[in-house]
Amino acid sequence: MEACITNLGARLVSLMVPDKNGDFKDVCLGFDNIADYANIDKQNNVMGAEVGRTINRIANAKFTYDGIEYQLEKNYRDKHNIHGGKFGFHYQTWNIEKLTSDSVTLRLISPDGDGGFPGEMNVAVTYTLGPENDLWIDVMAKTTKASPFNVANHTYFNLEGDPTRDCYDYQIQIFSNKYIPAGEDVIPQNEILIIPEGDVLDFYSKPKSMSKSIDTSQGIFQHTKGYDFPFILEANRTINATAYSPKSGIKMEVITDRPIINFYDAHDLDGTMIGKNNIPYNTMCAICLETQDISDGANKNDFANTILKPGQWYTSSVEYKFSVE
Secondary structure, eight states: OEEEEETBTTEEEEEEEEOTTSOEEEOBOOOSSHHHHHOTTSTTTTTTOEEOSBSSEEGGGEEEETTEEEEOOOOBTTTBEETTSTTSGGGSBOEEEEEOSSEEEEEEEEOTTGGGOOSOEEEEEEEEEOTTSEEEEEEEEEESSOEEOBOEEOOOBOTTSOTTSOSTTOEEEESOSEEOOBOGGGOBOSOOEEOOTTSTTOOSSSOBOOOSOOOTTSGGGTTTSSSEEEEEOOTTOSOOEEEEOTTTOEEEEEEESSSEEEEEOOTTOOSOSBOGGGOBOOTTSOBEEEEESOTTGGGOTTTOOOEEOTTOOEEEEEEEEEEEO
16 A cells, blocks of 8 residues: 655545555545646645645634634635635645654644634644555644634545546445534534434445435435535444445545544536546545534534634544455
8 A cells, every 4th residue: 555645735645555456546536746736726626635724614704702703714605614715724835744654744834814713723744554554644733822623634535546437336334323414505504413214314224325316406415416414423433434346345444533524425526627647527436534523613612612722732533444345
């Protein structure tokens, strides 16, 4: 197994994993050159990145803490903040602090007022290749002022190493029977709902593939237009989610200390983004299993507070472990 990382956005550029035939497949989407990663106008250009200060959306691009209202950049539908702003962590150059044969640590000092966020944020992310075809991503951070903080890696996985094929036949299991519904503009609501057994979101009872027949104009999908939901994970599990490609035989296990996995099916990709090997990235050509806290937590203090305060350390860990079946 081999991982390639760039310090632009602390991104995972490629991840070479053996399939059932012993051939190595690059299981993550991305680009062939740094210019494409650096192109600020590319849609969905968070591929492989450590996204922050906050992943996903902050409603109305503002939050209030200790009586002070903070206005953030409106870079989502001219109304909300998404992924920390247009120049979030995914477009910033991180310093390579430590490099070994199996790990790299990158550090970013995000200044006070960066993207409208208060406090100087000192962030370190370490990628480590483990001995059993596993990739660890560990984050530590501290701040000089209270600030929302909710980072996550945003790798788009294609377990066949072939983004010309969609992921509908992947067998997915998420060990959660609870989720947070999405409101207008995909802003998480202030409630947790139980997923009934056999429901279109029931990836808990047994591994199953994504439904091809969902009506994205109705019901729970009317705002997301596809799978894009935060699942509340069960505590104290050794494995939190799995994804398996019958064609390649590659199975990925996800283990995290975060309370949420946001499952996203890449339905926003529409073929206009040209990726590695000059391949257009079309809808459903990858899946994302983003381990995180709740999106918009800065505005949900009674529900899921994501404010990091001075004197506190933020730590998070996720392991993506690969095997063949």
